[in-house]
Amino acid sequence: MDEFLLEEAPVLRGLFMPLWSVDGSNFFVFFLHGAERGMIGWTNHEEPCFIAPHYRDMAGLYAALVSAYNRNGFELAREYTGDSLIGEREERVFDAHLAAYDPALDAPIREYHGAFLLTLCPLGREQELLPLLRDDGLAVFTSRLLVRRKCHWALPAVTAAVREHAPNSSIAFNLLNAITDLDAPNTGEALVKLARDYPVALSAHYLIEALQRHGFRVERPQNAQQARIRVETEPDGWLVLAWADR
Template identity: 65%
Template sequence: MTVPGRALRDAGVTFYPPATPEALQALEARLEFSLPVELQALYLDRNGEQESWEPVLLARLQTLDELNATLDEMDEYLLAEAPALRGLFVPLWTDDNGNFFVYFLHGAERGMIGWTHHESPCFIAPHYRDMAGLYLALLEAYQQGAFDLVQEFTGDAGIGKRETQVFEAHLAAYASTLDAPLRQYHGAYLLTLCPPGREGDLLPLLHDRELAVLTGALLARRNCQWALKALTDAVREHALDSTLAYNLLGAITTLDAPETDEALLGLAHGYPVTLSAAFLADALERRGFVQERPRNAQNRFDHARIKVDTEPGGWLLLPWQ
């Protein structure tokens, strides 16, 4: 078996001596399943890779001791709150900043490599088809002194038959669970592996607070102008969350559908009195409408008004607290 990553050693990265079969058996006993053959081969080739700074190695294979410590941490901060994620992946590679590349263990995605960030630990998006793809990206970045890795799955390209099968499986799983961490986990696959032409399957994600912003960004990036109504409905739904409203309004103006002005004006009528009303006013201004922000008796801004000739007095008022 060809073990990926040996070119890194030739390029100067230090590999630790191979792991012992006994250490691998201890890991399997902890995980309660047998490691895939390619993972056994990886650790029998080297028990981890050493951190490197000049040039930088953007992610490295953990030693088995480090991996066990990482699993201890995940047991405390992630799997205790999201037990349904247990056994779905193993976090083999670290960037030494609390973030990991993981190896997916089951289903059509078995053998793919995903990325989890400590700020969104349940959003584990697939980045590479296999370990070879990860190591190719690591080697390229190492040799070029880059600080970003080239991904195989960009959200818009690289989607083939296998990736479509993974998408289908997670679409069904997302629809059938009410567990919030699991929905975020499945949503990561959907947003990363959505085949062109299947964006309509993502509209339910606009109702999900954890996934709405990324969904809106994807719809705008792919120029899904037909999604304008769904996006405006999502803005109204999330109006009390100013961060979500701001980003969804940004997606709407980026989309630049023919009916955008009418949709935003319709949204403005009866919009909740919140800080996000200011963002709605800004969105209308980006569309070419004149915005004014009068001051109240305390000399503070508390509303905006948008010049609309068809409104009474020629102005549409958008108050906020």
């Protein structure tokens, strides 16, 4: 565990201690300070600083372990799922990490705070997470939470995030998926607006796929460097997207 704590985020040292490792690279941790003291978190080698709380205390972890043993299973049920009912203690933890989150912080520290924010966000306070859409490491997680909670009002913010993250194809692709999954009443209008003037760095292929998922008719002639999208409000009924030499 010291490998990433020392090299990537030494400031996190002392905030928690490892309980044990499942396979040498993924850890349960015990939080030592603040409102989250006593909670049990989980970290994995792919996002080592995204240390999300999973259980209220050791009793919750033991209960999950016993339950898995009794059903001869390996997956542990979590107390905090990202959509769980949040009590006063969890809201205090959320408030503490919301106050600590700052876009100017190093990425690993932002991810550490973001893990608490995305796991313990109280219902009705999702709007306070919108700044996380601008964060490379948290944008996709944030969009997925907004989709799960059917936050249709967040469509403009997620669309703006697509433009902001256009150079990162993986993030942009996932955000476009979130837009269609969110299925807000004006999703079609938002996608067409994006298609009319999409960022140079954004792959037109991803945008075309999003339009198709939302039900637009798309024609892509073989070997052509453009596609036509059926949009009734266009002068000739078609919107043309080129993906080469724009």
